[in-house]
Amino acid sequence: MMFNLINRKIFTLLKVQYSNMLEYRVEIALWAISGIIPFFMLNIWTNNNLNESINISDVMLSRYFLCAFFVRQFSVVWVVFSFEEDSLMGKVSPYLIQPLNPFLRYFAQHLAEQITRFPFALIIAFFFFIFNPESIWIPKLGLLLLSIVSTFLSFLIQFLIQSIVACLCFWTEKASSIERLIFIPTLFLSGLLAPVVSFPEYVKSWIYLTPFPYLIDFPANLLSGNETNISGGLSMQIIWILLLFPVFRKIWSSGTKKYTAMGS
Amino acid sequence: MVQNIIEVRNLSKSFDIASKEPGLKGTIKHFFRRQTKRLKVIKDISFEIKEGEIVGFLGANGAGKTTILKMLCGLIYPSEGSILVSGYLPYRRKENFLKNITLIMGQKQQLIWDLPPIESFYLNASIYDLDKFEAKKRIKKLSEMLEIDEELYIPVRKLSLGQRMKSELLAALIHEPNILFLDEPTLGLDINAQRNLRKFLQKYNNETNATICLTSHYMKDITSLCKRVICVHEGAISYDGKLDLLLKKLSPVKEVLIVCRSEDDAIKLENSNFTVKNKIKNEITIKIENNSITSSLKTILNNFDIEDLFINEPPIDEIIGKVLIKKDYDV
Numbered sequence: 001m002m003f004n005l006i007n008r009k010i011f012t013l014l015k016v017q018y019s020n021m022l023e024y025r026v027e028i029a030l031w032a033i034s035g036i037i038p039f040f041m042l043n044i045w046t047n048n049n050l051n052e053s054i055n056i057s058d059v060m061l062s063r064y065f066l067c068a069f070f071v072r073q074f075s076v077v078w079v080v081f082s083f084e085e086d087s088l089m090g091k092v093s094p095y096l097i098q099p100l101n102p103f104l105r106y107f108a109q110h111l112a113e114q115i116t117r118f119p120f121a122l123i124i125a126f127f128f129f130i131f132n133p134e135s136i137w138i139p140k141l142g143l144l145l146l147s148i149v150s151t152f153l154s155f156l157i158q159f160l161i162q163s164i165v166a167c168l169c170f171w172t173e174k175a176s177s178i179e180r181l182i183f184i185p186t187l188f189l190s191g192l193l194a195p196v197v198s199f200p201e202y203v204k205s206w207i208y209l210t211p212f213p214y215l216i217d218f219p220a221n222l223l224s225g226n227e228t229n230i231s232g233g234l235s236m237q238i239i240w241i242l243l244l245f246p247v248f249r250k251i252w253s254s255g256t257k258k259y260t261a262m263g264s
Numbered sequence: 265m266v267q268n269i270i271e272v273r274n275l276s277k278s279f280d281i282a283s284k285e286p287g288l289k290g291t292i293k294h295f296f297r298r299q300t301k302r303l304k305v306i307k308d309i310s311f312e313i314k315e316g317e318i319v320g321f322l323g324a325n326g327a328g329k330t331t332i333l334k335m336l337c338g339l340i341y342p343s344e345g346s347i348l349v350s351g352y353l354p355y356r357r358k359e360n361f362l363k364n365i366t367l368i369m370g371q372k373q374q375l376i377w378d379l380p381p382i383e384s385f386y387l388n389a390s391i392y393d394l395d396k397f398e399a400k401k402r403i404k405k406l407s408e409m410l411e412i413d414e415e416l417y418i419p420v421r422k423l424s425l426g427q428r429m430k431s432e433l434l435a436a437l438i439h440e441p442n443i444l445f446l447d448e449p450t451l452g453l454d455i456n457a458q459r460n461l462r463k464f465l466q467k468y469n470n471e472t473n474a475t476i477c478l479t480s481h482y483m484k485d486i487t488s489l490c491k492r493v494i495c496v497h498e499g500a501i502s503y504d505g506k507l508d509l510l511l512k513k514l515s516p517v518k519e520v521l522i523v524c525r526s527e528d529d530a531i532k533l534e535n536s537n538f539t540v541k542n543k544i545k546n547e548i549t550i551k552i553e554n555n556s557i558t559s560s561l562k563t564i565l566n567n568f569d570i571e572d573l574f575i576n577e578p579p580i581d582e583i584i585g586k587v588l589i590k591k592d593y594d595v
Binding site for chain 1: 279334337338339340341355357359362363365366367369373374376378379383384386387388390391392393436
């Protein structure tokens with residue numbers, strides 16, 4: 001009964017947010033196109049033969065960056081910016097007095113956006129294969145399913161990290177500037193610009209202790225069929241979620257006590 | 265006996281406010297060392313509200329009435345004192361408490377801007393665990409009460425302010441709350457829309473016996489809906505009681521414009537023992553105390569040749585304005 005009610009809430013939230021996102025289809029297409037950094041990186045890597053130093057073939061590298069593009073498309077998070085704006089404009093107030101955590105709204109908004117983004121990402125992949133026909137491959141079903149799970153877990157980790165930062169809006173008005181500090185290691189250590197395997201050994205040893213390589217590098221390697229420690233990667237993703245969730249709960253509960261409902 | 269639904273005891277709220285000296289020097293100083301001062305915006309207030317009551321909170325801008333509403337609905341934590349709303353501590357935001365209340369803030373919207381209001385209604389219905397059938401029934405009932413129909417299917421961004429406000433109300437009332445906190449609900453609405461909204465709130469109160477706490481700068485909202493008012497002055501309660509009593513106390517006399525048949529009659533009236541405000545030809549304005557208005561008018565009609573007379577109520581805004589700038593009203 002309880003499960004059904006929660007399910008119905010989430011389903012309705014998703015349905016409504018999906019309808020809302022369809023209103024922004026042109027913007028979403030542009031956002032999808034704006035996520036093509038991995039293709040630029042691929043170009044830099046192959047033109048400079050950098051892949052030879054890490055023993056990855058051109059084809060595998062192409063697949064890696066295509067998968068990195070896909071993982072990024074379905075794990076990108078902007079909750080800190082939405083929450084900050086809503087908080088400053090007083091829009092959070094009506095949500096706070098409803099029997100639903102406001103972050104579930106943002107969560108549904110992100111999922112709905114990902115569903116809307118899907119066809120555009122497929123079109124970009126289609127063009128990628130036209131220009132790189134040697135990279136065409138069909139991933140194994142098992143790996144495909146695992147990489148979907150892993151991409152969702154990556155999304156959850158990023159959503160939790162940003163939600164924790166977003167909650168800082170209760171103390172500081174510009175929590176998004178703190179997010180910028182996290183963006184830099186995310187950019188460099190997640191595998192968006194370079195596969196983590198290309199990093200020096202001593203750097204790799206501690207990078208794998210952070211959540212960053214599990215955001216893009218791990219799911220992208222999984223999907224592209226590169227050698228990777230599947231159980232280790234998935235376990236680390238789950239551990240990070242289990243660590244971040246109570247932190248989010250704590251900071252949310254402390255933050256709402258500090259809420260001043262300004263702007264409303 | 266009607267139960268108290270809201271009980272507030274010695275409630276206070278303080279905020280830390282950043283303070284900065286003007287000019288470049290002040291800005292640099294502020295950059296390196298932020299200075300804050302603690303401002304007590306609500307000062308030790310106590311009151312009770314009974315089930316089904318409509319209470320108006322009056323006060324100048326910044327007096328603290330919205331802060332009181334925010335504490336009552338659980339949006340912000342109190343610094344001191346206690347609040348009990350429908351048996352719950354509001355700031356704990358328990359699910360059953362939240363299902364019992366609603367907060368409507370004028371021009372602050374919860375509707376999804378790019379979608380028709382109906383989508384937001386169904387979303388709210390599922391948030392409050394209403395099934396589709398029940399949601400449909402309530403949307404129909406409330407839209408009839410609010411006289412909205414086609415607007416339900418037009419994107420919110422294309423609705424007029426009045427239509428949007430009606431939709432906001434419907435979204436906020438779909439779960440049929442027992443307690444309504446309304447902060448300036450008629451802000452920015454035209455006269456007809458204001459009147460319709462007031463009519464609706466009165467009807468909602470009659471039909472559901474809901475308790476309504478209302479703040480408004482439009483005196484018409486207060487006079488037509490609230491029998492009781494709580495006046496807030498600099499965070500403290502300056503008056504809590506019947507609106508009628510307050511108006512009588514603050515405006516003990518009425519002005520009566522009398523049009524006499526001839527100027528002679530006007531002179532005769534001027535020389536009688538009534539308090540004359542002014543006299544222009546055969547028209548004379550006199551002041552009569554509220555408690556002797558009937559007998560005085562009887563005397564005038566019996567003793568003077570009167571063509572017409574008009575009783576002028578003093579402007580209510582003016583009277584309430586007096587309350588807002590005074591610390592204490594003992595009526």
